Amino acid sequence: MPARPRNIIRATVAVLAAAASLLITTPTAAQAEVATCGSRSPNNYHAGFVNPGDSNVEGDYAIISTRYGAVCDTDTTANNFTNQYAMIASNNLAGWAQDGYIRWYGSSIVFFAQQSSGHSLNTKYGTSGLALGSTYFYYNKWDSTCYCMEDIIGRTLYLKSTWNPWTAWVLPFSPQFTGEATYLASDLSGTASAPANYTAVSGQDSWTDAWEPYPCGQMQSVNDGSALRVDGKSWRFNVTNPCPNFNLYTG
């Protein structure tokens, strides 16, 4: 019976895969969120670099290292997440295109990409967990051949808008590179010794469509979680060389 050996092999692979999944997403002892979630903001909480409006930029990308972030325990819904991403948004933030990685309560870390015209919302997820320490390119790319916005992770196209951001969104666009969580009680992923590292922070020139390093000093730092929590920790934001590369972590 050929089916049985195949099933045994498949079952063995499944067990190994499950074990590997646990290995790549198990938090270290240094990471412990505040258990009680508390109140949340409808806009979520953020830390990182933001330009509220840059007429020279129509897309962006960054390389982001994959780190674990614990989330608080009293909300076990899809609304309780921690993530890291690159984003280009409408000036009024009513529409956006973003991609990065995300972790919910009780889950492993997976890719995500999300787009909103301002009237629609599309989200695609990765189907397998990410290894801690791995790094990926996260692009939000204006494509002049389709008059659309594309979310690309590595070399894989995740989302392609059916709308034109130049007409759907308010100008100038807002590039944003941030970690985000629903609750301040949750951690931004990363630790002091192994932070979530944003490198090659770049913009897509709105005149030439070319990718260029984002100029230093053109973005504002934000950190909604800079205040110490009851566990004595806070969200940390450090600029690294070359500017505007930066690290995020909770510690």
Added chain:
Amino acid sequence: MKRITIAAATAAVTAATFGVVLSLTPVAPSRVAATPVPLRLAADGSNNVVTYDSEGVTVAPPITTPSVPASAAATAQSVMDSFRSQQVPAAVVGKQMESATHTVSQAQVTETMPTSPEVVSGVAYAAWVVTYTGLPAVSYAPAPPPSGLSCTFVGVMNRATGDWTEFFSSCS
């Protein structure tokens, strides 16, 4: 990043009696299509074919295949058992896994933007498709989701391998 772009400027030259006045007026390259980008609903069904344009996924009625499915793809029940154990649906559908309206059905799926290495762009494959409707929208941006949206969450399983090839949510 260029702060001033002369290359994209248009030069208007005006001859004057005693010289030439060169006027440089920056003009951004056109970002508006001459013909509108076709807009379709996220799931615009016709002939029992549902296309999710932003995600690059087309779901068509199944074709008969003699191949033996993977064990996880053997029955609708085994597909749902696998679906429930997956991290993304467990998080996104969550506590509505049993209560929300959903279907599980066999289909022929074609992708133009595959994220799974076992799927080839443009090549149809036999699949199981789990579809949840009426879910709330969740924003991962620094703003709430557009108001009034209702979301469809879709999971696609490759019938031959039992692997999940797509998880996405389309809200309109």
